[in-house]
Amino acid sequence: MRLIDTHAHLDFEDYDSDRFEVLKRAAAAGVEKIVNVGADLAGSQRSVKLAQQYNELYAVVGIHPHAADTVNSDVLANLTQLAEQSVVKGIGEIGLDFYYDNSPREIQQVAFKKQLQLAQKIDLPVIIHSREAAEETLALLSEVGDFKEKLIFHCYSYGPDYIEELIKRDYYIAFGGMLTFKNAESVRQALKKVPLNRLLLETDSPYLTPVPYRGQRNEPAYVKQVAEQAAQLKELPLAELADLTTANAKRIYKL
Numbered sequence: 142m143r144l145i146d147t148h149a150h151l152d153f154e155d156y157d158s159d160r161f162e163v164l165k166r167a168a169a170a171g172v173e174k175i176v177n178v179g180a181d182l183a184g185s186q187r188s189v190k191l192a193q194q195y196n197e198l199y200a201v202v203g204i205h206p207h208a209a210d211t212v213n214s215d216v217l218a219n220l221t222q223l224a225e226q227s228v229v230k231g232i233g234e235i236g237l238d239f240y241y242d243n244s245p246r247e248i249q250q251v252a253f254k255k256q257l258q259l260a261q262k263i264d265l266p267v268i269i270h271s272r273e274a275a276e277e278t279l280a281l282l283s284e285v286g287d288f289k290e291k292l293i294f295h296c297y298s299y300g301p302d303y304i305e306e307l308i309k310r311d312y313y314i315a316f317g318g319m320l321t322f323k324n325a326e327s328v329r330q331a332l333k334k335v336p337l338n339r340l341l342l343e344t345d346s347p348y349l350t351p352v353p354y355r356g357q358r359n360e361p362a363y364v365k366q367v368a369e370q371a372a373q374l375k376e377l378p379l380a381e382l383a384d385l386t387t388a389n390a391k392r393i394y395k396l
């Protein structure tokens with residue numbers, strides 16, 4: 142079985158003491174590639190370094206809405222430069238988070254828009270973080286471009302109605318450990334609607350650890366638990382679901 146964890150944060154200090162062991166466990170679980178996603182400029186730089194160091198890692202660079210107030214022309218120039226490295230496969234995670242509101246909303250919107258335009262200019266896919274900002278996210282995306290087949294809606298959490306609009310727009314949609322949570326029936330119902338050629342798996346390590354490891358630090362090996370749940374929902378053999386989602390990840394990220 143071959144799996145790809147399309148979204149992890151192995152550059153976080155949570156992994157400083159055992160990063161290599163974490164990668165070995167991922168390989169043993171059938172995870173052949175991991176896309177490491179930056180959350181701020183320093184994290185994006187660490188991401189690129191790690192991807193240059195480890196064959197199984199790729200990098201995505203960008204500024205998370207939590208750090209939106211750090212986005213200025215220098216930071217954008219730095220991201221542009223980082224994106225020239227061949228290990229960089231996307232711009233993210235970018236978007237809107239009106240749940241935590243760590244940066245003022247207007248500043249989040251400006252930072253989101255500027256990074257969308259950057260991705261468009263250098264022709265890389267975008268990885269979207271959207272929380273409690275469903276309509277605002279779509280409105281801003283429409284304003285900048287169509288992003289058809291060039292966008293990953295990461296950590297899908299909005300339920301089965303909203304997902305129809307994402308499918309109509311031809312976005313890719315990534316699901317993580319939440320799929321295994323008891324109270325996440327609406328996320329499971331949403332996954333059932335996603336076309337098999339647009340479905341992606343992720344862990345968002347170190348967050349959102351799937352059952353039966355909930356409460357512990359998450360790691361890419363556990364994308365297998367996510368795959369098992371997705372296979373059950375799609376009524377497919379695990380190996381087939383793994384192959385399909387791996388092919389999807391390779392297509393959107395051009396791996």
Ligand SMILES: [Zn+2]
Pocket residue numbers: 148150178234345
């Ligand atoms: Zn993330």
